[in-house]
């Protein structure tokens with residue numbers, strides 16, 4: 001499930017290669033679940049409308065920007081605390097406890113909870129998770145099935161209503177912004193910014209699927225909704241000269257930064273198929289060929305040379321690295337005689353290794369190099385910015 005999401009952004013300045021940072025909100029169902037649990041405590045009566053003020057106690061721990069103004073607990077639960085991450089995530093630990101808890105960081109969440117419970121049974125279980133012997137069980141309960149904070153709190157229903165408000169800031173970490181390669185050209189799409197988002201959803205042993213926070217929140221936006229986002233420089237430095245040949249390798253959503261770059265060149269009238277080479281990969285030509293019509297049009301218009309690997313369209317899996325090997329003589333010609341620059345973007349799992357292998361094989365076969373020389377040659381290209389990558393998990 002991949003979405004091309006187009007935002008109207010009249011005040012946003014960006015260039016191809018930049019990244020859009022997005023701060024997501026929690027799923028409404030998680031926010032509702034939190035307040036349902038807190039409502040069980042009749043003495044504190046914490047609700048979404050409760051207004052909270054956060055003040056600085058220690059000079060080296062300033063109040064986060066999002067909390068400088070008084071906000072409602074509802075806003076905090078929706079926009080600040082990450083209710084999606086696993087309860088055993090070590091980033092739950094406040095910095096000042098890191099040294100103290102270095103050996104057992106993931107136990108902190110349960111350690112804290114054990115202080116607030118009124119149930120002996122739950123206290124026993126929580127404390128068990130903080131012992132050395134309890135670690136395997138904690139792993140199987142929490143980490144392996146990717147249990148969310150809310151699910152853990154629901155399991156400890158005699159404890160959750162008694163968490164003091166102040167300690168919620170210790171238990172829940174702030175929502176982290178996510179990066180998305182900008183997929184549009186500022187010239188071709190004036191006052192707009194586009195991103196290509198793979199919606200993260202997967203199954204563990206739990207019946208309820210796991211949902212990536214930001215991608216699902218983005219996918220659920222409706223026309224007219226607004227988001228909090230800003231631009232950050234990416235790791236790509238695209239050539240300023242319009243005569244440098246470019247080899248772009250972007251399977252899946254990895255094609256996003258190249259859409260931005262190629263659109264920009266096309267809008268400036270300098271896109272040429274002898275200079276721009278794109279290796280794209282996906283499962284099926286009819287299924288997840290993102291922005292297919294645009295690419296085919298650019299190819300037909302001789303603005304781009306397009307090589308596509310559709311891994312599931314035939315019996316043998318064909319990936320971008322296979323297409324690169326099939327076109328190795330062209331790659332070598334571009335790299336060796338025209339000082340082409342190579343750009344790689346996308347999933348960091350297996351693809352970058354495969355692509356590097358294909359490049360090294362090309363250098364060996366066409367550049368008459370040994371394996372060691374080919375590796376060194378690739379390293380030199382990386383050092384000099386002739387081979388750049390931006391990959392993510």
Ligand SMILES: Cc1cc2nc3c(=O)[nH]c(=O)nc-3n(C[C@H](O)[C@H](O)[C@H](O)COP(=O)(O)OP(=O)(O)OC[C@H]3O[C@@H](n4cnc5c(N)ncnc54)[C@H](O)[C@@H]3O)c2cc1C
Pocket residue numbers: 019084146178179180181182195196197198199200201202203211212213214215216234253254256390391392393
């Ligand atoms: C520079 C940069 C550019 C990026 N550009 C893009 C882009 O153009 N498009 C894009 O879609 N993303 C891009 N990303 C990735 C993006 O930032 C997010 O990481 C991604 O959208 C997932 O965020 P999320 O909040 O939906 O998921 P999260 O809530 O952050 O969950 C993701 C986590 O879930 C776990 N997970 C995921 N799948 C499985 C599985 N099958 N089994 C077990 N665990 C799993 C992993 O631990 C993973 O880290 C980019 C990242 C960087 C750093």
